[in-house]
Amino acid sequence: MEGYVNAFINYLAIERGLAKNTLESYGRDLKQFQNYMNDLNLEVEKDSNENMIQEYLKSLQTKGRAVSTISRNIAAIKAFYQYLVKENYLESDPSQSLDTPKVEKKLPKILSVHEVEELLKQPEIKSSGGLRDKAMLELLYATGIRVSELIALNISDINLDMGYVKCYGKGSKNRIVPLGSIAVKAVHDYIIKGRMKVVRTYDEPALFINHHGGRLTRQGFWKIIKKYAQEAGITKDITPHTLRHSFATHLLENGADLRSVQEMLGHADISTTQLYTQIVKNPLKEVYDKSHPRA
Known part of the structure; x- marks a missing residue:
């Protein structure tokens, strides 16, 4: 089983070119499935059938796994068996008739414009760390890029003269x-006054540097945004993607078209972007309430 899983992950990386985070997610889910089969002394070639897979999924339910987690596991297992059939390791796909449970999409939590302004005011720009934090928060809210994209940015990905950032997303x-302009200034000040003080080597490509002189991590950013949210008096449960969600919602509230927001967010499917429209205040409802005599 382990050899098949490793071969599958390599196939996804080389042939399909999937992102590192996606590969890790597939790997984690299939490792659990592998452990289940090993515990029962089951073999891929002889014991793979729909009933066995259903029993595994029931075991996840028994452990209290969320519907979204089970849905993700089904997707990983189906892709794994499709690969085994494609490579002629199996004659038929035992996962073919598995149904993926419908996952109810939760509306993302956002900050109000006032809360965002309070958050962005918190970093003290007298230190290199404060300049970096200010630049990161301003950049996130200005662009809506993912945190993984933010920390992966190299200094060569920023063009301050033209006012754009190039980032590498999913897939x-x-x-x-x-x-x-505000984000441009914040990033410029960080590069000139802050980054050079902490960068370890002259040829370090990373834009955002930790206090050791290397690339900042996702965990490092998580601590940073939590700290500033607390200092700003924000009681909402903030995640690393909160500014991304707020960026999209505020754009739509101010009249941006859905396709442009989709392109900026890097969503492959516009239905993902449409989720934000459920948060946006409906101007038609406001017009109706103000104008209709029996509203």
Whole structure:
């Protein structure tokens, strides 16, 4: 089983070019499935059938796994068996008739414009760390890029003269996102006054540097945004993607068209972007309430 899983992950990386985070997610889910089969002394070639897979999924339910987690596991297992059939390791796909449970999409939590302004005011720009934090928060809210994209940015990905950032999203797809003047200034000040003080070597490519002189991590950013949210008096449960969600919602509230927001966010499917329209205040409802005599 382990050999098949490793071969499958390599196939996804080389042939399909999937992103590192996606590969890790597939690997984690299939490792659990592998452990289940090993515990029962089951073999892929002889014991793979729909009933066995259903029993595994029931075991996840028994452990209290969320519907979204089970749905993700089904997707991983189906892709794994499709690969085994494609490579002639199996004659038929035992996962073919598995139904993926419908996952109810939760509306993302956002900050109000006032809360965003309070958050962005918090970093003290007298230190290199404060300049970096200010630049990161302004850049996130100005572009809506993912945190994984933010920390992966190299200094060569920023063009301050033209006002844009080039980032690499899911599936190794890159896109160009415009930068506003405030974000441009914050990033410029960080590069000139802050980054040079902490960078370890002259040829370090990473834009955002930790206090050791290397690339900042996702965990490092998580601590940073939590700290500033607390200092800003924000009681909402903030995640690393909160500014991304707020960026999209505020754009739509101010009249941006859905396709442009989709392109800036790097969503492959516009239905993902449409989720934000459920948060946006409906101007038709406001017009109706103000105008209709029996509203």
